[in-house]
Amino acid sequence: MAGSRNEGLYTPPSLQGTLIFPFTGGGINWGGVAVDAANGIVYANTSRAVHRVTLFPAGDFEAMKAAHPGKEVAPQTGAPFGMMRETVLSPLGMPCNAPPWGTLTALDLKTRRVLFDVPLGTTEALAPLGLALPFGTPVVAGPIVTAGGLVFDGAAMDQYLRAFDARTGAELWQGRLPAPGVATPMTYEWQGSQYVVIAAGGHSEAPASVPHGDAIVAFRLPHPGEAGPTLWSRTIDRPGGRFWARMAGFAAAFGLIVFAWRRFRRRRTRG
Numbered sequence: 001m002a003g004s005r006n007e008g009l010y011t012p013p014s015l016q017g018t019l020i021f022p023f024t025g026g027g028i029n030w031g032g033v034a035v036d037a038a039n040g041i042v043y044a045n046t047s048r049a050v051h052r053v054t055l056f057p058a059g060d061f062e063a064m065k066a067a068h069p070g071k072e073v074a075p076q077t078g079a080p081f082g083m084m085r086e087t088v089l090s091p092l093g094m095p096c097n098a099p100p101w102g103t104l105t106a107l108d109l110k111t112r113r114v115l116f117d118v119p120l121g122t123t124e125a126l127a128p129l130g131l132a133l134p135f136g137t138p139v140v141a142g143p144i145v146t147a148g149g150l151v152f153d154g155a156a157m158d159q160y161l162r163a164f165d166a167r168t169g170a171e172l173w174q175g176r177l178p179a180p181g182v183a184t185p186m187t188y189e190w191q192g193s194q195y196v197v198i199a200a201g202g203h204s205e206a207p208a209s210v211p212h213g214d215a216i217v218a219f220r221l222p223h224p225g226e227a228g229p230t231l232w233s234r235t236i237d238r239p240g241g242r243f244w245a246r247m248a249g250f251a252a253a254f255g256l257i258v259f260a261w262r263r264f265r266r267r268r269t270r271g
Contacts, residue, residue, distance in 0.1 A: 031141035047101065094127065103119055104118050130242050144187060155183070161217070177200040177213075178213045182201065197219075
């Protein structure tokens with residue numbers, strides 16, 4: 001692994017020359033995987049973000065913790081070194097490595113082939129003004145797969161539970177949440193209807209722009225012939241909807257200002 005000087009960080013005398021190790025923070029994390037046993041397919045969420053890890057003598061833990069509030073500083077009890085880990089972010093608060101930063105991947109267990117690998121989530125909660133680029137986000141939860149051929153996933157850092165086509169990976173639906181789920185959903189049947197439920201709490205290590213919450217949200221699958229999504233959910237309440245609503249508002253406000261200024265100038269000219 002390549003290393004660099006610990007520049008710009010707290011460096012006690014005993015830490016001179018400490019190396020900072022870049023590594024990929026990701027792979028399959030706490031959420032586990034979903035398995036379609038009938039078809040021999042496994043579905044997994046993966047994160048792709050570069051972290052910087054600084055090792056320091058264990059005796060300097062308290063000083064490092066005090067010098068870096070809000071960062072992950074661990075004593076690693078029993079080891080000769082403590083550890084500080086940071087995601088390498090751009091000035092905009094997004095990972096510096098190339099996207100996608102989180103994906104949903106399907107693997108055929110029989111042929112050992114990747115069937116699809118699609119971005120999971122958008123930058124809506126990370127980028128300025130809620131710009132929803134389809135780059136995926138770091139994920140720390142898992143998906144579920146149903147017998148009806150859907151994969152439900154709410155692990156991304158934006159505020160949506162999603163449904164994907166289990167065969168192609170096409171994103172079929174998003175349901176807005178009060179906070180990012182960053183959780184594995186579950187499904188159940190009650191009185192003839194199928195529900196998908198997820199905890200929407202956000203994540204303590206997410207950037208400050210990602211909201212937190214304490215909601216449990218359930219969605220019911222529609223019955224045959226039932227009305228589809230509302231106009232609000234198809235426009236504003238979807239990834240990027242609020243960004244474009246803001247842009248339209250800014251454009252309208254700018255247009256009114258220009259119109260009022262021109263009228264004012266004409267009146268002054270006539271006067």
